Amino acid sequence: MNKEERIIESAIDVFLEKGIEKSTVSEIVKKAEIAQGTFYLYFDSKLSVMPKIAEVMVVKMLNELSKNVSGETIEEEIKSVIDIIFTLTKEYKSLTTLIYAGLTQTQYVGDWEKIYAPLYHFIENLLIVRKENGETRETLNTTFTSKILFGSIESVAEQMYLYDDSSEEKANEYKEELLKFILHGI
Amino acid sequence: MNKEERIIESAIDVFLEKGIEKSTVSEIVKKAEIAQGTFYLYFDSKLSVMPKIAEVMVVKMLNELSKNVSGETIEEEIKSVIDIIFTLTKEYKSLTTLIYAGLTQTQYVGDWEKIYAPLYHFIENLLIVRKENGETRETLNTTFTSKILFGSIESVAEQMYLYDDSSEEKANEYKEELLKFILHGI
Amino acid sequence: MNKEERIIESAIDVFLEKGIEKSTVSEIVKKAEIAQGTFYLYFDSKLSVMPKIAEVMVVKMLNELSKNVSGETIEEEIKSVIDIIFTLTKEYKSLTTLIYAGLTQTQYVGDWEKIYAPLYHFIENLLIVRKENGETRETLNTTFTSKILFGSIESVAEQMYLYDDSSEEKANEYKEELLKFILHGI
Amino acid sequence: MNKEERIIESAIDVFLEKGIEKSTVSEIVKKAEIAQGTFYLYFDSKLSVMPKIAEVMVVKMLNELSKNVSGETIEEEIKSVIDIIFTLTKEYKSLTTLIYAGLTQTQYVGDWEKIYAPLYHFIENLLIVRKENGETRETLNTTFTSKILFGSIESVAEQMYLYDDSSEEKANEYKEELLKFILHGI
DNA sequence: CATGAATGAGAATTCATTCAT
């Protein structure tokens, strides 16, 4: 692993453990086992590592999505999308929160959408294929809908895992409800 | 305005302008026109102002909700709820983001739900009245639904105002779509 | 002595001892027996103390000039001016060099003249009085001449003390030569 | 241009632009387009470039002096010396200041005279020739006088160009005055 | 209660210098 990657991985660890405010460059370099000065060869400051962290996370999420989303019908496929996003949210909730917080602190809130774009695109491509296949209504705006779809699933998933520590059972009820809504919507 | 209120208002301004990380107690007291030491008579630290800020925001949001939500039928009422939440999101989006970021940094993420509780309650009370009136399905879980409802509206509204700078026209399309979904869901 | 004065005095000591480049704020505050942070309440940086040091030196030089310059005739008075400037140069040569170096480093070279202005004025006032008294030529431009006079005396004195470590005897030869020149010139 | 020359030229640029204190080896090598480590093959430190810079400047000044100083009589020759020193001062004033500052910082102030020695010698040689020719008084100490001469001209020239941004007209008045003084002195 | 000058621990940052390539 090269120095830059070492810094990013270490920064993720430290940020997750201490929160952004309490994290220091000293600790990041210590964990990365590089010299203090080396950090500044790659990044300007603690917060400027954030976009790279976001990138890393989106790549991981995209990987899992493309590996796991599948289905014969649109219903099966959407069901699988919901499952994956619930799983991803569970796994990366802290990291997501972290990035979100990091971006809000640096006036890069606007970048949030840009960072998420590849994920929206993934969903949109699914929709485009299904639309060409006649499985959705003719009037469907795929760009528009990809965001609603992702946003609504994520918002419910977050509420489940981020704040609630809800049971698996409850999660399943939520998932079914969501599936109905989405299928009706498209 | 007493000193404590002056601090809170000033902290909101400074946090919004500089982000939490770059904000300092010095700047907050300067804007509040009080002495450095006075801050510590009221608060322990920069971040300990956060809950008070959240309180202030929720009170403002509740005020606007109870002042403006009304309607003869459930459809009219939900329409009005959607309108208000879109308006509130637009007005308080930065502040919401700020509080959210502040809480994530202090491991108080869990408090997010507690802070939002009064808003959920407001929605829940609407649903309870309408359910007793026979305007919803018998099986409706009002607690459960109040969160889904608030969450989904807010998630769309945020996407509109926080990341998109979307047009009013587009917002209206979104609102209609949301209204249909919610009416169907309850 | 207040904190600012303590910093200035200490800065003079440290700069003289170590040179500007090798001097550190840490050492200045240590010698001044104040806290590190206190320094930054009064000055922005190491070099920003320089103008204040210059002021201090000019005040000292003016004091000695006005205390010691005197004479019945213009010849006696100029002789006394030469003596004093030689003495001052000897005493403050390091400090002068220091300030000069400090100013060249901060693009404030132009301030050099401003700092010296009070000294030039002192000389000019002597000339004005003597001119009114008819002891100089009618066409003498006092402003102009005050600078030539000061400059030439100082230039010789510097060469004596700054680079030469010349003998007292040699210095006296120089002084006599200078006196002749100046009396002739005015 | 070989690496060492590249370093010297680059160092002059950087020192002039940023001042010695704020100049870094990194910037010097960057401007010289050589590697960081290469600097240390030729110089020990930032300040150790200073003597070489001084050498370069003195060579340039001597060149211009020997190219341009000429005259049938001693009056013409001194006039030409004054002109050249004024011109040189104008051209190299920043560089001179820089070297002077650099030397003061390294306790090599004493080297100043050594660096200037070739210039003093140039003047002294002129005086020796003229003295042998009977154009000066018999008692003239040429070594002694070469320094006074150079010093007084330079001191006035500096005051003109370094601090004053004076007009060409004023400069000419000064030059005439100086010429009279010098001719009388020798 | 209120003040604000002073503190000093600790974080950010720089930069001369090295050394494996």
Place this chain on the structure above:
DNA sequence: AATGAATGAATTCTCATTCAT
């Protein structure tokens, strides 16, 4: 000879916090 990434000691600078007034 030349390179330039990496180093880490040294410094600057910040800022929460205190306390005498």
